[in-house]
Amino acid sequence: MQNPQINPNIAPRQTPDLIRPLGSTEHLFWLIDRNRSIHFTLVAEIDRVLTRSAWNAALLALQQRHPLLCARIVADGVAAPAFQRDPAARIPLRVVENVQQAWQVEAAVELSGPFDWSNAPLLRVTLLQHASGSTIVLAAHHAVLDGMGGAYLLEDLLRALAGGSLAPLPVAPPLESLLRTQMDSAAVSGPPAPAPEAKAFRPAVGARAEVAALALSAQLTQAIAERARIERTTVHGAVAAAVHEAGRRISRTWRERPVRTVSPIDVRATVGGMGRANGVYITQTITVDERPRGAPFWDAARDVKAQLAPAQTLASVAQEIKALDGFITTNPSIEHAAGFLSHVLAFDVLLSNLGREPIASSYDGFTLNALWGPIVSSGFADDQVIGVCTLGGVLRLTQASYNALPGLLDEVQTVLGEAVAV
Template identity: 75%
Template sequence: MQNQQADIENNLKQEHALVRALGGTEHLFWLLDRNRAIHFALVAQIDRVFEPSAWHAALLALQQRHPLLSTRIVAGPEGAPAFYRDPDARIPLRVVENARASWQVEAAREMNTPFDWSTAPLVRASLLQGEGDSTIILSAHHSVLDGMGGAYVIEDLLCALGGGSLMSLPLVQPLEDLLRAQMASASVPGAMAPAPETKVFRAASGARAEVAALALSAQLTQAVAQRARIERTTVHGAVAAAVHEAGRRLSRAWRERPVRTVSPIDVRRTVGGMGQANGVYITQNVTVDDRAQGAPFWDAAREVKALLAPAQTHASVVQETKALDAFMSSNPSVDDAAGFLSHMLAFDVLLSNLGREPVASVYEGFALKALWGPIVSSGFADDQVVGVCTQGGVLRLTQASYTAMPGLLDEVSAVLNEAVAA
């Protein structure tokens, strides 16, 4: 292990150099993060304890595998940002021995600690050590990773922790570069209509994130998946419908107006060519639910699927990427980006779903007990960010907010129970 780590150290000690420019969504996230921090976290729980030195070695192996995990962001002379490699950068690890606070408290601490985008690396980790198990919280600046990319990094980290060898991955270019030929002949979608109401950002200082979590039973998880298939919808559609109904039960504001939900859509399989690379390879789609409280549940779930389906096609990804590329090519300011978010997207819910079994559960000498997240914030004062992940046959939900809707996840679980029983 010592020789392997020495080799990694030597390979990492290369000259500071430009790695690549930020893609359109990466650039947008960089601007939004300068308005309000929008970094995110994933939480993995394993059934074994390792010495901190083993975690440090595994984190170092990650940096050897992924080119962007040793970078910082540098703004060019005309404002165009790029990733630059820092050969001496090491992913910091904060170790909490005999952790007494819940991982939710520690995750909230991570959410309340912004990244300095000008300092490498743009990821960090916190380790909570129990008597026979461990919890790792991986946090990342949202320009260097998206949720699915973060899940792949978790899998690589656990593989390295178990003694596996990680091969270096080639640098993958931004989404725009991968689609440049198709974008040349694609039409640009019409201008997006502004939201009826502008969203307000949280206070620039003093606001504190809260994080909650809830795991459905394996029985309910299976029942939701089976019923969703019967009803010709998806688990994502069912969870979205449940969040909307739960929110209406708990919030008068949600009962009095349509609920806007943004769903990040991973495009790795749709586009191809990026594999498990770091970077941001998503599009985002807003759906609007104007149903009244108590409206037919499965109708709502089917509508979510129907509204998202067009955005998941290759042609739509090309069009949306071209439109964003045109906007970002105008060199927008931080205020421009914030205005786009608050006036145009202006969502109430960010529903980020890693899907079913996104990473392996069994590693050499230990197992992944649970994967939680993504835990993230858009920067709005009152958004409810719900992370969804089904790992080991259990659907797990997280809620992150700076103005939390108390009891939301419990109510979501109740709505889903009612829906599968009806």
């Protein structure tokens, strides 16, 4: 299906249920998702079992708080695509009782099942019930939510389950609207340089996602954080360096060329103005590691930090969003958007990090024991998507891929253990 040639400068037709037009980043994710699905999942484990009615009530409270959770995307070929409210839409809840299999199986199922963007809501939840607690698998279309927003959403859901009230939030504007003043004065960057080699996409049908997960020990987690400070880098830089080294140990292809990693950067604190509302408030930056297998680990970790640092400034965010806004105003087709992803970004690794203690662990009546993800795919045939989250002093890793490097997370753990031991 071809993308209609939409003129973003035409105001959307006003309807009572119109929420707002998609922003440029949301628009790009909408297009890319139509090439190959790129929705994501987050997984939360709590130590309590609640009734289905309690979950449904909490999900309804969540929708009443966040306007985009009742939205579909509409595109009529004339105006820019927009979020449109469906007041009758309810977040689907699938409950699996007495679950025997690991949550990774259900997360892979959710990752393999695309969203229909023309139907609301663009969020669904699977609940795995077992004797000692519940596991929540939240799946979201990437045009309506990013990973950190998904974490905040889970926190709101848990607060509602614990009996707390959720005040309705206003519709937050898209990222470029919040940056308009800075974008007006930002330098116009030239066209992005293509990657040395384009990336192939996975088959349009028949491909199955694979999901793996690994929790480091609290002792190793603490050792990584402390050593990263001493080495003047970050935990993110250390994990990236470990993924690169582990991949080179496993894959001959990775040993023969530079490894390209994209790191989504949450810009909520940098830009401000969106609070915890739904939307896509990230930029994405490529780092390139040309080191051979066995290169000095902490040099590699410092280099990742150095490559990411310029992209984390407000001026850089404004410049990047201005360039993306310019691209979207050309009315790109699905094929153009996919070509940008394949020929310009063309990454081997997507390293998405929710950071340290991103949401609360303790609620009235239960505890959040673990938060996993983000679990996502770019659409490439061989990408390795690594989700990182540290909660309760434990760093947790996920790996999502349609062609996974076998044993990658175990090898990452080995590399990190070696790095803090010397």
